[in-house]
Amino acid sequence: SQKIEQNSEALNIQEGKTATLTCNYTNYSPAYLQWYRQDPGRGPVFLLLIRENEKEKRKERLKVTFDTTLKQSLFHITASQPADSATYLCAPWARGSTLGRLYFGRGTQLTVWP
């Protein structure tokens, strides 16, 4: 069965450092992968999409990589700020799943301390 793993449930870093979150998947080949942010008591909010033919995608301080050989996506937040503290979820979109099914990883809770 398809499996999605995100590195350690919690990641604590100092303000100004780069946070790196990992998403690994097994038993399928996603055509693209999404990253979401979730704040306590709120629904997830879409951040970025990266496609299988894209090695890297950037948006402001965010950078996402997608290695289909390693079956892994890395999510980087550079110059992190306390406001970046949240849970980050990855969602690999399986090939052929245009009919809708979308699964999420368990998320990594990021805390950025001053």
Place this chain on the structure above:
Amino acid sequence: NAGVTQTPKFRVLKTGQSMTLLCAQDMNHEYMYWYRQDPGMGLRLIHYSVGEGTTAKGEVPDGYNVSRLKKQNFLLGLESAAPSQTSVYFCASKDFGSGSRNTGELFFGEGSRLTVL
């Protein structure tokens, strides 16, 4: 635009009671989803719909039923609530859209917190 609206936001049930969660979206999206979120378990897909009148099972469908009679609404029903169904339920919707500019973004509601005693 309101986006995705879930009602109720909070509910307490006794074991064996039934209830329906309502999700409404005003973005004319084709796809709609129901997830549950439990501590340490992440988001788990219960049921989803790819269009009006269609529904499909996700990874944890047991104990739930859904209906999509109107494109803008997706209802999640619990016929006989159990304590194991205590959770936060999220509804989401997505446009069908294709092409390189389509991000497949899911728009989520704010969640419905259900407690079953």
